Amino acid sequence: MKRNRLLILAITAVLAFSATTSAIACTGKKVVIGRTATLQQELLAQLLMVLISERTGTTVNEVVFDSPDAAHAALLKGDTDLGLEYTGVIGVSLLGQAPVLDAASLYSAVRKGYSNDHNLMVLQPPGFENRALAPAGSANQAVVILRKETWKKFPALDRLIEKLSGQIDDATMQGLEEKAAAGDVRKVASDFLRAKKLY
Numbered sequence: 557m558k559r560n561r562l563l564i565l566a567i568t569a570v571l572a573f574s575a576t577t578s579a580i581a582c583t584g585k586k587v588v589i590g591r592t593a594t595l596q597q598e599l600l601a602q603l604l605m606v607l608i609s610e611r612t613g614t615t616v617n618e619v620v621f622d623s624p625d626a627a628h629a630a631l632l633k634g635d636t637d638l639g640l641e642y643t644g645v646i647g648v649s650l651l652g653q654a655p656v657l658d659a660a661s662l663y664s665a666v667r668k669g670y671s672n673d674h675n676l677m678v679l680q681p682p683g684f685e686n687r688a689l690a691p692a693g694s695a696n697q698a699v700v701i702l703r704k705e706t707w708k709k710f711p712a713l714d715r716l717i718e719k720l721s722g723q724i725d726d727a728t729m730q731g732l733e734e735k736a737a738a739g740d741v742r743k744v745a746s747d748f749l750r751a752k753k754l755y
Contacts (some may be wrong), residue, residue, distance in 0.1 A: 590636035644696030
């Protein structure tokens with residue numbers, strides 16, 4: 557009986573150690589997010605910064621670019637680790653594909669194209685679109701782009717970021733933007749993540 561208790565305690569200790577090790581695996585490292593100067597991208601960047609830093613202890617910095625093309629170029633060069641883009645813009649403007657109105661089909665196409673052509677990972681969408689920037693005849697979901705080289709250093713980063721998948725529909729993002737426009741963007745992001753029990 558005593559041996560069984562000791563065995564259970566030992567197993568519990570190992571599991572606790574493994575969970576702690578996984579949670580702090582990124583401590584002491586740095587991730588850089590590239591974004592444009594729009595409020596929507598600032599808010600999404602802050603959501604990622606809070607989520608990653610709070611869950612892993614990683615230092616997360618952001619770089620603001622004048623245009624989507626500049627942000628994309630920095631991602632390709634490795635100046636940033638994560639980028640914020642939109643599936644319609646990726647498909648039509650960056651990959652030269654025909655417009656696709658079905659969001660799921662478009663996501664699959666740009667995910668495959670970015671992986672094959674640019675060695676980039678297109679993570680599962682948070683759930684909202686930017687229709688103002690959408691190419692004619694195309695859906696335009698916001699997506700987070702992750703460099704595969706960065707993923708090799710942080711192999712759990714994609715799964716952590718994808719905890720936001722499906723959590724932010726158009727109405728939710730509109731509400732977050734309204735709050736952010738009137739206050740502290742980081743606090744808005746932090747409050748949202750807490751409400752969703754993401755940290």
